[in-house]
Amino acid sequence: MAGPSRAEFTIALAGQPNVGKSTVFNMLTGLSQHVGNWPGKTIEQKTGEFTYDSSRIRLVDLPGTYSLSANSEEERIARDFILREQPDAVVVIVNATALERGLYLVAELMTLPVPLVVGLNMLDIAERQGSHIDVEVLEAALGVPVVGLVATKNRGVRDLVDAAARRLARPPSAAANGPELAPTHRPQLQRLRALVAGHVPRQYPEDWVALKLLEGDTEIAGLVKAAAPEAWDEIEQVLMAHEDAYLDIATSRYRWVRRMVRAAVVSPRAGAITRTDRFDKVAVHHIWGPLLLLLLLGVVFLVTYSVAGPMVQWLDALVAGPLTTAAESALAGAPDWLTGLLVDGLIAGVGTVLTFVPVLVIFFAALGVLEDVGYLARAAYVMDPFMHHMGLHGKSVLPLMVGFGCNVPAVMGARIIEDRRARLLTILLAPLVPCTARLAVLAFLAPAFFGTGAAFASLALVAANLLILFVVGVLIGHGVFHGARTAFIMELPLYHRPNPRTIGVFVWQSTAAFVKKAGSIIVIVSALVWALSALPGDDVQQSLLADLGRMLTPLGALMGLSDWRLIVALLSSFAAKENVIATLGILFPPDGGGAGLAERVAGVLTPAAAVAFLVVQMTFIPCAAVLAATRQETRSWRWTLTGVGLMLAIALLAGTLVYQIGSRL
Amino acid sequence: MTRGLDELPAGATGVVESLGGGRGVTSRLIGMGFTPGVEVAVIHNRGRGAIIVLVRDVRVALGRGQAQKIMIAES
Numbered sequence: 001m002a003g004p005s006r007a008e009f010t011i012a013l014a015g016q017p018n019v020g021k022s023t024v025f026n027m028l029t030g031l032s033q034h035v036g037n038w039p040g041k042t043i044e045q046k047t048g049e050f051t052y053d054s055s056r057i058r059l060v061d062l063p064g065t066y067s068l069s070a071n072s073e074e075e076r077i078a079r080d081f082i083l084r085e086q087p088d089a090v091v092v093i094v095n096a097t098a099l100e101r102g103l104y105l106v107a108e109l110m111t112l113p114v115p116l117v118v119g120l121n122m123l124d125i126a127e128r129q130g131s132h133i134d135v136e137v138l139e140a141a142l143g144v145p146v147v148g149l150v151a152t153k154n155r156g157v158r159d160l161v162d163a164a165a166r167r168l169a170r171p172p173s174a175a176a177n178g179p180e181l182a183p184t185h186r187p188q189l190q191r192l193r194a195l196v197a198g199h200v201p202r203q204y205p206e207d208w209v210a211l212k213l214l215e216g217d218t219e220i221a222g223l224v225k226a227a228a229p230e231a232w233d234e235i236e237q238v239l240m241a242h243e244d245a246y247l248d249i250a251t252s253r254y255r256w257v258r259r260m261v262r263a264a265v266v267s268p269r270a271g272a273i274t275r276t277d278r279f280d281k282v283a284v285h286h287i288w289g290p291l292l293l294l295l296l297l298g299v300v301f302l303v304t305y306s307v308a309g310p311m312v313q314w315l316d317a318l319v320a321g322p323l324t325t326a327a328e329s330a331l332a333g334a335p336d337w338l339t340g341l342l343v344d345g346l347i348a349g350v351g352t353v354l355t356f357v358p359v360l361v362i363f364f365a366a367l368g369v370l371e372d373v374g375y376l377a378r379a380a381y382v383m384d385p386f387m388h389h390m391g392l393h394g395k396s397v398l399p400l401m402v403g404f405g406c407n408v409p410a411v412m413g414a415r416i417i418e419d420r421r422a423r424l425l426t427i428l429l430a431p432l433v434p435c436t437a438r439l440a441v442l443a444f445l446a447p448a449f450f451g452t453g454a455a456f457a458s459l460a461l462v463a464a465n466l467l468i469l470f471v472v473g474v475l476i477g478h479g480v481f482h483g484a485r486t487a488f489i490m491e492l493p494l495y496h497r498p499n500p501r502t503i504g505v506f507v508w509q510s511t512a513a514f515v516k517k518a519g520s521i522i523v524i525v526s527a528l529v530w531a532l533s534a535l536p537g538d539d540v541q542q543s544l545l546a547d548l549g550r551m552l553t554p555l556g557a558l559m560g561l562s563d564w565r566l567i568v569a570l571l572s573s574f575a576a577k578e579n580v581i582a583t584l585g586i587l588f589p590p591d592g593g594g595a596g597l598a599e600r601v602a603g604v605l606t607p608a609a610a611v612a613f614l615v616v617q618m619t620f621i622p623c624a625a626v627l628a629a630t631r632q633e634t635r636s637w638r639w640t641l642t643g644v645g646l647m648l649a650i651a652l653l654a655g656t657l658v659y660q661i662g663s664r665l
Numbered sequence: 666m667t668r669g670l671d672e673l674p675a676g677a678t679g680v681v682e683s684l685g686g687g688r689g690v691t692s693r694l695i696g697m698g699f700t701p702g703v704e705v706a707v708i709h710n711r712g713r714g715a716i717i718v719l720v721r722d723v724r725v726a727l728g729r730g731q732a733q734k735i736m737i738a739e740s
Contacts, residue, residue: 066696071689100721101698216688247684250695251702276724277708284709284717381726384715393728394715487690488715488728489697 009168010058012081015093016105017064018374018493020121023151024093025061026505028161035509038063038077042415042633052165060087066101068108070219072418082112083203088168089115091160093149096126096133097494099265103257110144110178111208115167118142119160121149125496129274131265138264143177152499179256181211185245188238189214195235199228213239215246276374276494283375284492289382296375297404300366304359304436311358319351340534341527344586349526352576353519356406357511359436363405364510368503374493376401384488390470391477393488396426402510403433407622408518409510411629419486425476427633428643431622432469432650434462437577438618444581448598449610461611465618468650518576518625525575525624533568533586545571559616559655560609560663566601570616576623608662616655621647670705671716671732678706685734697725699735 015021025033029048038045046061062081063074070076082090092109094102099120109116118138126133139146145163149156181189192210200209200223212220213235221239225232282288327347331339370376376398384394395417403410410430417423434442442461446454532545548571549564556567565587572583581597588600595603605613621644622630631640667682681703684691698721699705708724709717715728727735 066693069692069696071692071696098721098723101696101723104696104698246688246692247695247701251700254698254700254703280708280717280724286711286714377726381715381717384726384728388714394726487686487693487731488726489690489693489731490726491697492717492724492726494724 006055008056008058009088010060010085011164011168012060012062012085012087012090013093014062014078014082014090014105014109015064016066016095016098016102018491019064019093019095019098019102020149020151021061021064021093022505023499023502024091024119024121024149024157024160025059026501027151027154027157029059031505031508033505033509035513041073041077042635043073043077044415052161057161060085065105067105068112069215070217076219079112082109082114086203087114089117089164089170091117091119091164093119093121093151096120096122096148097129097131099126099133099261100254100257103260104253106142106144107179107253107256110142111205111211113205113208115170116144117160117164117167118144118146119149119151119156120146121151122496123148123156124150124153125494134264134266138260141177141260141263152497152502179253182248182252182255185214185242185248188242188245191238192235195231195238196224196228199231200224201227211249214242215249216243274494279495280378280492283378284381286382289378293379293382296370296379297401300363300370301404303366304363308358308362312355315355315358316351319347319354323347323351337534341530344534345527345530346523348530348582349523349575352526352578352582353515353522355578356437356518356576357515359440360405360511360514361507363436364507365503367402367405368506369498371506372498372502374495377490377492380490381492386470389477390425390429390473391481392422392425392473393486395488395490396422396429399426399430400433403430403435405436405510406514406518407431407433407435407626408514408629411626411633412513414633421481422486424634424639425473425481427630428476428639428646429469429473431626431630431643431647432465432472432619434465434618435577437623440578441580441617442614445598445601445614448596448602449605449607449614457611461614461618464615468619468654472646472650514625518623521624521628522576526579529572529575529579529583555652558659559612559652560606560659561613561616561655563604566604566613570620573617573620574624576625577617580617606663608659608665611662612655612659615658616651619647619651619654621651667736667738669733670707670718670727670735670737671710671729673707673710673737675707675710678704679737680704682736682738685736686731690731690734694731694735698723705735705737 013021013025025046025048028050033046033048036045037043043063048059050057050059060081062078065075065078068075068079090109092106094106106118120133120135123133135146135148145167147156147160147163149160151157189210192213193206196206196209200206209220209224213224216239224235282292324343324347327343328339331342379401380394380397383397387393387396398416399410399413402413407430410433411427414423414426414430417426442458446458450457529545533543535544545568546564549568552567553562553564556562561567568587569580569583572579584601585597588597591600602610627640627644630643631637634640673679681699681701683701684694684699703720706719707716708719713729715726716732717724717726
């Protein structure tokens, strides 16, 4: 066979969003993926490896992009990778149900000097909708290999790899029939081509540079200006006189796309009402839409807690019981401080991380299903009017929803928002979404605080929390960012059956990210909190932590929290929100009265102070892991600390208000 | 007669005549399939808030501000 002869090859996987690109990527690489960031960027880079015919293939998942202009970081990354790293082949995945738009990206890729293979995915859905695409005719028309795929059923993926292997490190398709520019601007293109000749860096094809210049591409303009200052004046004159050329170029590409489609699509689709349209009657309705979202979120929580709850208890018992006993007996001869550090510090910290895992796995699985069937874009759409008030648009809802599971992936998920200000605001608001850890604390204390009204009180507190998020969002959105809204342009994908593998990978990666990022921080900070509680002596009452708590009691008194132990519990939540319970457990030891921990805590609180404590608990500073994620995503300590200060101010203000008003009622 | 895409009621179709707004937004719209001459069908439009249109077989949600700047020649 005309297979590869070298030992290692790189294939780049390109495609627009919602074409099943990640399904193909997951099929080929499984869990052998490496997830990191593109160098110097906060955009996720996934690479994976597989073996083909005794060669190692490195598969690089390019960011999903609609085109290859320089509009977004994603688009710049994708084209820079192809031009600078020169992969041995590019596989572009096209959604057969959105063939025209997908071929637009193919048209752009065909102008780059790289062997190209087209994977035509979701052929089954296209058939069901009544449009039949003749793959061979399309291949002949494009002059580029085309492979039909149903990636979710692993159909055609093997053929796609075969086709890519045949193209590896070959010259770009000589037979490719790429689009031609409409006559209107051809003279200008030739003029630019002549002007840049010999002036552009080697990796950049001159035809492509000339075309991108004419398209008004600012990045390429900068590149040419730096490389050929003597020619720039004349180039600029051409560009100034033809600023509208980009529309002509885009239209030419789409006209070419139409020709390809007309050749290859045998029976044009009938305008039938699809399943998607029927679902959307409810899902994007201005009344039913938000209700459906609320209902789905309710189901997600119900499933999360009813399935994960027993597992958490089991893990908790395992850590507190056998694991602790084993560690204690293994350390029998060790000094007390070492036993303390390892058992009360590290093992307790590891336990906290462990007990989060089932909750996160189930939550992310539920959310992954909603995402994979195509629902989440609808959630963003129905929430758009609410987000509007904050100067944000619907897309910000997506990371915030993830925040109900854990704020860390929520902060990281804000990457999907194109505009920097909107992204910053979303990151600042993410810690105000009550995460599973805070909800767990609430669920633990509420029955003792509110008796039979616990469920209602908890719901009211969560609602109040979200109201605070909304008000803060409106204030910052208008006060600091002046309500400037960026364009809301979002694809609503077709609904389709969820793919277990895609969801599995999503769950695995979200949870792994938590364990890796949050895990180490939680363990370290747990050890630190333990040290503060154990120094200088044995008695926690005399510890540094207690001193710190006592120092802050005047502040706590404003909120009815004049018992230093409560303040210390709140402070310890910096390590991980769930630590509140563990710390209370240490500070409120059983008194022989038979009362449970929550009752013992309730005993020192007036009703108003109890509510204030929970409000502060839910809005208090972000945990260490969220802090680290915020720093990483904003790349700014100023914004990170602004976020912490903001949360602190909210917690103090809300706590004080609740207590002062509540105790006067 | 031309009017903004936001003025088309749900169920109506039209042909895009021009794309307004900054270069960045226009370029994103082009990537989504909006170009002069393309037919669009409005799926959802309540008279306020974002609208949903079908363009080149794809459903796209558009903020009202963006929709206003897409001029439509009525068909």
